[in-house]
Each structure stands twice: as structure tokens, then as C-alpha cells.
Amino acid sequence: MIAENLKSVRQRIERACKRAAIPPQDAKIVCVTKGRPADEIIEAIEAGVGIIGENRVQEAALKYKAIGNKTEWHLVGHLQTNKAKDAVRIFSLIHSVDSLRLAEEIDRQAGKIGKVQDILVQVNVSGEKSKFGMAPDQVPAFLNGSALYRNIRIKGLMTIAPEVDDPEKARPYFRRLRKLRDEINSLQLLSMGMSNDFEVAVEEGSNMVRIGRAIFEDV
Numbered sequence: 001m002i003a004e005n006l007k008s009v010r011q012r013i014e015r016a017c018k019r020a021a022i023p024p025q026d027a028k029i030v031c032v033t034k035g036r037p038a039d040e041i042i043e044a045i046e047a048g049v050g051i052i053g054e055n056r057v058q059e060a061a062l063k064y065k066a067i068g069n070k071t072e073w074h075l076v077g078h079l080q081t082n083k084a085k086d087a088v089r090i091f092s093l094i095h096s097v098d099s100l101r102l103a104e105e106i107d108r109q110a111g112k113i114g115k116v117q118d119i120l121v122q123v124n125v126s127g128e129k130s131k132f133g134m135a136p137d138q139v140p141a142f143l144n145g146s147a148l149y150r151n152i153r154i155k156g157l158m159t160i161a162p163e164v165d166d167p168e169k170a171r172p173y174f175r176r177l178r179k180l181r182d183e184i185n186s187l188q189l190l191s192m193g194m195s196n197d198f199e200v201a202v203e204e205g206s207n208m209v210r211i212g213r214a215i216f217e218d219v
């Protein structure tokens with residue numbers, strides 16, 4: 001089932017790319033595996049998934065131990081500063097950096113192991129209280145403030161759209177993040193789109209979709 005689901009997700013991404021006139025290889029899939037056992041993750045890797053996304057550092061650490069670095073590991077969930085030390089050892093990309101304090105701690109911990117840690121800035125485009133992420137208008141100050149940190153590299157922006165019944169309703173949030181990214185010359189990655197709304201996200205320029213249920217479940 002995992003291989004078939006993955007194939008279907010890929011086809012849906014390809015069609016969305018075609019509609020938006022984007023080269024399909026530009027849209028990467030992060031396979032989100034929170035709560036899934038190692039054998040399902042291995043099945044996904046064997047089906048061709050190249051990036052695994054986890055929500056929690058502790059859960060990821062156990063799986064990383066079991067599976068190792070035959071895949072890339074990304075942190076897509078919220079990161080507490082006291083977990084930054086473990087996070088820099090596991091993840092090639094941290095999608096959820098939402099404060100200077102956290103960026104500073106990631107920089108410090110990455111420096112200790114001689115790593116330059118790639119990160120994304122999580123932006124709360126919808127302004128929902130329940131969501132992590134900085135407001136769009138805080139992003140320029142964050143970029144200025146973090147320019148001194150030598151052991152992080154800011155690669156792009158990430159957002160989680162509101163849960164809506166119709167994915168079309170998520171489109172304005174994706175468009176807003178795309179616009180923000182386009183205003184900042186140095187940023188390339190746009191991590192947006194989940195099982196419910198990834199096609200709309202790709203049409204709006206997402207080049208990194210984070211997909212769990214559409215790969216592992218019959219949805």
C-alpha cells in the first residue's frame with residue numbers, strides 16, 4: 001500500500017506542477033512518520049522516499065538509531081531549546097525555527113560539533129493562536145538578527161495552513177508565504193502542503209511538501 005500511495009502522491013504532484021508550469025523534480029516529498037513504527041518507515045524508504053520527517057526529537061532519535069542515515073531526516077515539529085543539542089546530531093534540515101533564541105541555541109550546538117545546520121523559518125501566516133511560528137512581519141528582523149550566526153544556514157520558509165474543509169481555502173496562506181519568500185532574495189525553499197492540501201501548495205510554488213497520511217493510510 002505504501003508504494004502505491006507514494007506513486008499516486010507523486011502523480012498528483014506532477015499534475016499540479018504541470019498546471020503551474022513548474023518542473024516536477026523541483027517539488028520534494030518529506031515523508032512524515034510521526035507515530036509510525038520503524039518497519040513502515042523502512043518500507044517507505046524502500047519504495048523510494050528519500051526524506052523522513054519527524055515531529056519530536058526523542059521519537060526521531062530512537063528511529064534514527066534503528067534506521068540510520070540511509071535516508072535524510074528532517075524535523076518538522078516544534079523544537080524546544082533544550083532539545084537543540086540532539087536535533088543538530090540527527091537532522092539535515094530543521095523546518096520549525098521560530099525565534100532568535102532558538103536559532104542562537106541551534107547555532108551554538110551545531111558549532112560544538114563543527115556543523116553548519118540548515119534551517120527553515122516557521123511562519124504563522126494565518127495568525128491562529130494554536131500554531132507555532134513567527135508573524136510574517138517579524139521575518140526580516142529575524143533574518144537580520146541571525147546574520148551573525150555562523151553555524152546555521154537559513155534555506156527558506158515553512159508554514160502550516162489552517163485545517164479547512166476545502167483545500168482551495170488554504171491557497172491564500174500559501175500564496176502569502178510564497179510572496180514573502182520571493183521578497184527575500186537569499187531564500188529558496190518553501191516547505192508547505194500536507195496530505196489535505198499539497199496540490200494547492202505546489203500550484204502556489206511549494207518545493208517541499210510534508211506528507212504523512214496520504215502515504216501511510218487509505219485517504
Ligand SMILES: *Cc1c(COP(=O)(O)O)cnc(C)c1O
Pocket residue numbers: 032034055076077160194195196210211212213214
Ligand atoms: C503531521 C504533520 C505533517 C503531515 O500531515 P499529514 O496530514 O499526515 O500529511 C506535516 N507537517 C507537520 C508539521 C506535521 O506535524
